[in-house]
Amino acid sequence: MSNVRERELTHEAAAELLAWYVSESLPESEASQVKTHVAGCAECQQEIASLTALKNTVHLTNEALPEPAADGLDRVLKRITAYEEAQAKSFLSKLRRLFAIPWSFPKVAFAGQIAIWLLLLGTVILTLQRARYYESLAMQERARAEQSEKQLAEAQRQYTVLTGPNQIDVTNSARLNVVFQEKTTEKEIRLLLTALNGTIISGPSPQRFYVVALPVAQGTDRQQVLRVALEQLQSQPQFIFFAAEKTD
């Protein structure tokens, strides 16, 4: 018992606890307080005697009660069995029980594994879907490229470029190195070349050299073609600064 002096109960507070003091169901500390009060209270002592008689008579009435039927347990067990069978059949109740069960480490670990597997499965499915998506995009691009190639081929078939360096037969041409006057215009150059039937196939170089190819018809003297062309060019010094046969 504590050394601290217990707080004394008032008569009213003690009186309302007497029934449980008599039935010995008060906590020890309260019972001790009531006992202290009762020791000096004649009224409470009389009440205790009255309550004790009441307790005895209540016990007396209970002693004479009949017992419950002997088959009560069987009835309840039958009911329990039926209930458990119904519960087992119910999928939803199984789920409820699963979540009602307190989680232990193995269960958490198991649930974690399930979650990881589901995550992996989800990732695989997502990856496959994305792969399928990109594959379809690639197929579309391939189809588009094939279509473009076809269109290009068709365009090449329909339109033929008749002039330009690629159209020159290099093996059957005479070539000249030409330097135009600085003031010669593009139009004048074009007229000169047209007159010669020549084509610029290279240039200008840093020294303003152009290479002009002249077609040489079969059976024609190449040197003759060159000579004629050089004469024409050299006769127009206002446009031509320099002209000579190109030698490789």
Place this chain on the structure above:
Amino acid sequence: MSSNEQIIRHAGGNAFPWSVTAEMPEQRAQDMDEISLLARIADKDQDAFKQLYALYRKRLFAYLLKVLSQPETAEEVLDDVMFEVWRQATRFQGNSTLATWIFGIAHHKAMNALRQRGKHKAVELEAVDEPLTSPDNPYTEAEKSHLREKMKTALAQLSQDHRAVLELTFYHGFSYVEIAEIVRCPVNTVKTRMFHAKRQLQVWLHKMGL
């Protein structure tokens, strides 16, 4: 953690008065045994249920009979109570003793039965002619019989609430805190009901010459 472990863990908390004050060690050991049984019941152990049924069968029936006054109804409600104990075993939180929890279910079921019956007033208990066997009882058989009849008459005059408080206190030994939990009312209401029950009984017993 299994439901079994959960119930025992709850029981080991500070919810019980005796777990704080270290009072009533024998009572505590008994409560722990009963809680172990309930833990097994929570794991669907029918043998444990049979043991718990045997422990509470008479006590519950006595209380239900006093409240309901009809043996047939008391039997039915006893079945309901024990079935509910089986169903709700996982939900016992250990905030009270197991006896308080079970009697709380019983009281609630009894009140429902009374409401269904449409009778809140007590009916006279049927006459019982079983012999009294307690060797400590100071009364003679004739005196016991006389007293019992008078007392039954007097108790029958009380309301259900007053009779419940008397029975739970004097026969079943519950504290006023436990009774408040069982009948689901404030502690002061329990004390007030006890006061009025005593006064009415004294008046009736006085009228009957006791």
